[in-house]
Amino acid sequence: MPVDDLLQHLDRSVSPAHSTAHAARKLADAGFVEVPFDRLAKDIPSTGFVRDGGLLLAWHGNAGPFRIVGAHTDSPTLRLKPRPDAASSGWKQMAVEVYGGILNNSWLDRDLAVAGRLVLRSGETILVDTVEPVARIPQLAVHLDRDVNERGLVLDRQAHLTPVWGLGVANDGEILEMISGHQGVRASDVLSHDLVMYDVTPARIFADGTLLASGRLDNQISCWAATEALVRTAASGATHSCSVIALFDHEEVGSESTHGAAGPHLEWLLRRLVGNNASQFAETEFRDRCVSSMCVSADNAHSVHPNYPDRHEPGHRPIANGGPVVKSNANQRYATTAQTAAAFKRACEGAGVPTQDFVSRNNVPCGSTIGPITSTRLGIPTVDVGVAQLSMHSAREMCGARDPELLARSLEAFNRS
């Protein structure tokens, strides 16, 4: 059942590294061969993937134009500081750093678990997940903040977003001991960590089957749909193009990192797939292959909000379950062009998948995503698309329950186009 598979993906993708680990298992089960991250220079299989932390690249085929689907594995969250043990007024607290553009209030009064990676003295990196809630950011009671409902909630990110996790004083290393214990590892064997918080409430489909709520919908919906579409494409035996997925880290903080969309790994993979040997001829061949290829940058879009319809451009109001949204911006905050939009819509029409259009109001700043970065780097024509959602960047977001499958079908059609 695609829906169960999607819910499982959402619940297991609690950190970027967990997201790629889950996608990797699905790809391996479908016959994709994992290539060690530092072995792309050797002979690579025609159906395979590489993965490191929050970055995963997978491919099927090596001839014909590239059909690339890009998405991102990270979501706005709270990240544990290198030395997280803190305390105040008899409460043990966790020192956290805000990662990306969180909606501050959405992190209050939620039961929070911790997940991510531990790097051990041995050099090994392991995944860890407390699964159970271990901390909470309590909101100030209304009795002590009498005019909060009139004035609006104002939160200082340093002072007011520090979770509590117990009673007592701060003891250096205690939090790490509690977290690493979940993997049977002693804190003294952990040299560094990359740990984020998440709300333990599982992904849920609402009673009438129309709506889906979960943490990290932005952008795990696209990661799931991209992976699902690649697996389906490979299973169908389609070979006239080379399908690639690129699940990047660090989109929420600008993509400027080794594992972000501005990093070199996708280009290295594409050159390897072309069989580039750095000669003048091969360089031209690589360029020609790129300009005849196409990339879908898949990232969620804003559904029209019933309580704030005026925030949307009147003639462009995507709605949940209306199918993938094609995002355009004349100022190139999105990479969509008339040609790429048409190519994507043509593929969707062929698959019976409806599409919608989004453009922002002239007086509301437009967001951006990985599309413009990959298209600028590689010269590959790109279209920005995504599922329409509400509550973007909340700790718990909402979208239409049918849209993820429509996105997967549209990407499969794009892979075959």
Ligand code: ZN
């Ligand atoms: Zn996103």
